[in-house]
Amino acid sequence: METLIGLLASLRPTSLAPMALLLLAVGGGAILWQWSTARGGRGDLKRRLKVEVSEVAEAPKPTAAPKRNASAVRDKAMKTAHEFYAKSDPENVARLRMKLIQAGHMDPGAVGRFFVIRFVGFLAGAVVAFLVVRWFGGESAVPSRWTFIIMSGGAGYFLPGLVLTLQVRTKMREYRNGFPDFMDLMIVCADAGMSMEAGIERVSKELFITYPSLSQNLQLVSLELRAGRSLDDALKSLADRLSLDEVRSFATLLQQSKELGTSLSGALRVYSDEMRHKRMSIAEEKAHALPAKMSVPVTICILPVVLMIAIIPIIVKMTAGD
Secondary structure, eight states: OHHHHHHHHHSOTTOSHHHHHHHHHHHHHHHHHHHHHHHHHHHHHHHHHHHHHHHTTTSOOOOOOOOOOHHHHHHHHHHHHHHHHHHHOHHHHHHHHHHHHHTTOOOTTHHHHHHHHHHHHHHHHHHHHHHHHHHHOTTOOHHHHHHHHHHHHHHHHHHHHHHHHHHHHHHHHHHHHHHHHHHHHHHHHHHTTOOHHHHHHHHHHHTTTTOHHHHHHHHHHHHHHHTTOOHHHHHHHHHHHHTOHHHHHHHHHHHHHHHHTOOHHHHHHHHHHHHHHHHHHHHHHHHHHHHHHHHHHIIIIIHHHHHHHHHHHHHHHHHHHO
16 A cells, blocks of 8 residues: 555656546445455345344234335435525526426436535536646646636536536427427327317327427427317417427417317318428528638638638749749
């Protein structure tokens, strides 16, 4: 052990060897500890089984003590974090819960898991920054070191929120692309004589492969309708989960169609054409904006190469002539 410490102390702080040896030692120790505890647990279990078999006729059956495994500790930590933040800032927790639902995290414990991940990210960023400063900091000033550690911890703290925002945008893109197809299938179901409730349930099964998140939300609408919730309320809840104005307009369309007594299939067909035209307009807008976006990488990457190809032969000829 003293030899290993002396070897690590003799290395330069600017070398990558100490970090590699440290990570290797930690990983090897974790594997050996897991292997030894697993073997010891099996040996203890065999001895307990032998003792219990020999004394089962004499002693009463003991009550098994609850095991604090990793999943139980994690669940308790998530529950504690959820309760703490729900008491301190319930409005923020409600907004976060809705944002997690929009990102596709329907689990009730998603809020607590998010806070635990944020806390772990803060600690991980601070620890990694501390190790980097410790081994590669050199002669930098102490305030700059602590500033770097605090900034790294803050980056680890805010990183889960950024990832969650990206997930929400991805899900919204999927919902917006899949909702016109949902409308087309609803038109087919309406023309076949199916009710709105039966049509939503059928379409949710058909969209499971192409748009799984949209299908999951439609299945939730079917479950809410089975539980006795009205169609308008279920569609408004769907609009909140998807965060799309098209879904709110769809709920308003169904309500007005019921009040005015108009044809449901005709209203769905008109609205489906409008949504498909809107999706095509968005695609055309992105296509027209592509040349302006491509001008920057063309100028930075391609133009210097073209200039070099055009100018270097002239420079070589002039040098050779001299």
